[in-house]
Amino acid sequence: MQGSGAPRPQTESLGADHRDLDDLPLGDLAATLVDSQAAALTAMRHALPDVERAISTALAVLRAPGGRLIYCGAGTSGRVALLDAVELHPTFNWPKDRMHVLLAGGVQSLGEAQEGAEDDAEAAARDLAALKVGRDDVVIGLAASGTTPFVLQAMASARAAGATTIGIANNPGAPLLGAVDCPILLETGPEVLAGSTRLTAGTSQKICLNTFSTAVMMRLGRVYRGHMVDMRATNAKLRKRARAIVADIAGCDEDTAHRALETCNEDVKQAILVLKGATPDAAAALLEKSSGDLRRAVSALEASGSS
Numbered sequence: 001m002q003g004s005g006a007p008r009p010q011t012e013s014l015g016a017d018h019r020d021l022d023d024l025p026l027g028d029l030a031a032t033l034v035d036s037q038a039a040a041l042t043a044m045r046h047a048l049p050d051v052e053r054a055i056s057t058a059l060a061v062l063r064a065p066g067g068r069l070i071y072c073g074a075g076t077s078g079r080v081a082l083l084d085a086v087e088l089h090p091t092f093n094w095p096k097d098r099m100h101v102l103l104a105g106g107v108q109s110l111g112e113a114q115e116g117a118e119d120d121a122e123a124a125a126r127d128l129a130a131l132k133v134g135r136d137d138v139v140i141g142l143a144a145s146g147t148t149p150f151v152l153q154a155m156a157s158a159r160a161a162g163a164t165t166i167g168i169a170n171n172p173g174a175p176l177l178g179a180v181d182c183p184i185l186l187e188t189g190p191e192v193l194a195g196s197t198r199l200t201a202g203t204s205q206k207i208c209l210n211t212f213s214t215a216v217m218m219r220l221g222r223v224y225r226g227h228m229v230d231m232r233a234t235n236a237k238l239r240k241r242a243r244a245i246v247a248d249i250a251g252c253d254e255d256t257a258h259r260a261l262e263t264c265n266e267d268v269k270q271a272i273l274v275l276k277g278a279t280p281d282a283a284a285a286l287l288e289k290s291s292g293d294l295r296r297a298v299s300a301l302e303a304s305g306s307s
Contacts, residue, residue: 021192033199036192040204043170043186044211051208054166054182055215058138061164062220067098069213070131070139070163072154074104074118076198077142077168077205084209092222093230102127104150121153128157137163140212142205144197146174155179168208170201184208221293224269225249229294233266242268250275269294276301 021032044051061067069088071081078101085101088094102124105117117123133139139158141151146169155165156179167180170188177183186204193199217223222230227249233242239261246257249272260271264280272294273283278301290296 033192037200037203039188039200040186040207043188043204044207047184047186047208050182050184051211054184055212055219057164057182058166058212058216059219061136061138062216064136066136068100068137069094069098070100070102070133070137070158071142072102072124072139072151073142074148074150076202077144077148077151078103080202080205080209081140081142083206084213088213088217090234091228091231092217093232094217094222100131102131102154104148118148118150121149124150124153125157128154128161133158133161133163135162137161138166139163140166140168140209141176141180142168142209143174143176144170144201144205146171146176148176152176152179166212168205170197170204221291221295224272224294224298229268229272230292231268233261233268239266242266246271246275269297273297273301277305 021029024032058069062069069085071085073079073081082101082103085099088099089096104120104123128139131137137158139154141155143151146167151167152175155167155176159165159180164182165180166182166184167176168184168186169176170186172185172187174185177185186201186208188200188204191197191199191201214223217230222228225248227245229245229249231238231242231245233239242261243254243257245268246252246261247254250257250260252260252275256275257271260274261268264270264274264283269287269292270280270283273286274280276298278286282301283297286297286300287294290300
């Protein structure tokens with residue numbers, strides 16, 4: 001916990017130009033709020049080398065069959081983490097049992113802020129122990145201040161168990177950045193509303209996690225030629241999207257793509273391989289051999305056809 005003599009974190013400070021923000025004409029107020037968040041993108045660009053290192057380090061763990069992604073946060077940071085995590089399954093078909101989110105205060109913190117929960121370090125230790133975290137896990141901790149006890153304890157417990165740890169904070173010198181394997185500083189500076197990290201700091205964290213998780217999923221073979229080929233077609237909109245994906249990659253019309261998807265039980269990657277000349281059984285075998293990586297499966301199919 002920050003002592004009384006410690007410098008105030010930047011995210012708790014007020015920008016010198018924003019003291020009369022609440023008195024501005026509405027148009028100027030909205031423009032100032034929008035412009036202030038440009039700092040989120042600038043901070044992210046400065047952090048790109050560290051983000052790249054975090055992606056590379058995470059991939060080395062997550063390529064293992066049981067590798068898990070575990071997010072940890074409190075308040076705004078926890079809710080940003082949850083949003084990234086829950087989108088991994090519908091977007092990339094990332095297995096639900098390989099993704100977990102630890103929120104200070106539990107799931108009730110989603111509907112009602114549980115601000116005191118961020119100080120409960122013991123709860124973080126219990127949550128990590130319940131998941132039996134170990135070497136096959138990547139644990140990501142988010143805290144704008146970088147001082148949140150819940151997140152710091154989660155990182156300490158994860159690291160002690162042999163997990164790979166990634167920490168994202170918005171203040172230089174934050175303890176979180178020194179407590180993880182892969183620190184990412186998103187230096188967004190003072191907020192236009194002092195201490196409200198749902199603004200620029202929160203925006204920067206969302207950009208960071210968008211970049212991190214999308215790049216990881218791409219490198220794990222869950223994207224091919226710009227398309228979400230691992231998506232599950234579970235409603236009318238997604239079934240239409242699946243047909244468009246198959247048609248674009250296989251170079252056919254959507255009726256042909258639809259028939260291939262029906263043959264392959266709506267599996268996008270399998271349907272693409274069928275339209276490239278494989279039987280359904282051969283397509284399934286190619287995907288199994290390539291660990292689901294469509295690019296590798298397509299290369300293997302083309303190589304077999306030319307030999």
